[in-house]
Amino acid sequence: MKRSAPALISLLVGLAGCAALSGPYREYEIRFEGDSQPALGPSPSTEELINAAAWLIRHKLDMPFPPVIKAYVYVNQATLVDGLVKLAGDSSDEAWDRGRYAAGVAARAGLFLRGDYLAHMHLVGRAGLFAHELAHVSQARLREGGKGRAAQWILEGHADWVKVRVLDLLGYRSYAESRDHIVRTIVGSPTPIKMFPDLRELGGNDAWVASTNKLGSAATYCQAFLAVDWLVERYGSAKVTEFLGRFSLDSAPPEHWTKVFPISSRQFLDEFRIRLENLPGPTRAAEGGNLAALQPSCG
Template identity: 60%
Template structure:
């Protein structure tokens, strides 16, 4: 190989290294809630446009509170994502590493997203991910200063409920259609193997059940439970319940203060309802 070619190859390697170093590991945004109307979404929106639009809908249409300054970090790949969770979110290296396959992670005042995953999603998929994770930030705001947190099934079921509402508000898929999809997924599962709702109270039990049985037994079941809870008592009551965790009060009193039936009674009634999905309903009496 001539010395000229060696020089050219050497320059190419230097340029490649220099260019790669110019690619930032993440893009940073700050969510705006002060727009007079929902920020519009084009056919090929930037990272920030759907985030601002979804956050506006959640705050102004679904009455969800948020902290004043929320930063969003969109990472270029897995390594950058893990590094961001460690250095920006303050997670321990091992904890950040365990989340390396997550699509997104919400902390009290920030949202961490995998940009490489977002790039492969359609608009409805991106909206679903962003809305779900932003709901967790809102939930933290609702219980700020409290000494406990709601059951994990309530938190995750609520995040799924908000997700489907946002997808509907954006015009991507009707809420009723999303609910029907989840019902059909439940019917295709072995519902008898699903854990009872009270068994999905803490995060460790939630993760274990998701790994052992699958997401339908946890996320799907939790969504259907929250959907039924809201259907029975309304979204305002659910937000009131979540907000009570900011009080310096016995957390066991929150449910019975807000809802007219006990926690155990709701869980039992929901279980009966869940196991009855797909069964033929008796004909309505004449004259009804």
């Protein structure tokens, strides 16, 4: 059957539109091996920044990655969700839930990013986003093949701890400055600290999301960061990595904490709560976070 020239042009345009809708407009393998830290100029590309963050996480923080991970950069929410379904294996509901507000999502296959959001984020915000999500990729690698996963507050607090460390290692903002910003965010939060949920209530993702939506990221992400920060201060980052790695074992998850830390999780969280509620008042108000409303996180 013959088609007119206008009809053929319309068909080709439609096919091109479908192709754009179904795939990323950029896709590349994340490079994290090599003997030296990747050099970054004053305006690094997304690929360069991701590679630098991944190298630091692998070589300076001693956290593993799968042998091959990729970054997928999509044009908008719909294409991101489509990628999460087709490449990450999410159900449609899971993909829409994860991709509804996110600038980036971590999956076993790598990072799924929204290019339209990245275009409006400044350098430190993008670096922090990439480091946070790469930390989740590494956490998944650490627990691969085992039973269960760590509590959500540990996973998110640790991912933000990694983010703050990477920003420091990149020379973008010191760890002390980031931590001070987080403390000011908590103390100046519209939700009083005494109304923050107990971290024991934030073990699952559903409770985490509900609390973040209701109380704000200071009550969840920022609180969790300070808990992990204190855990690292007391026992070292290698112990936290060891704890996360124990979820790859066949043993029961409740045993992992006591095998790594010389204090019960109950005692640690009780002591942390006292520490949290006795934070000093702010000397000045905290400014907006690096990721603003585009990505729940802290610092």
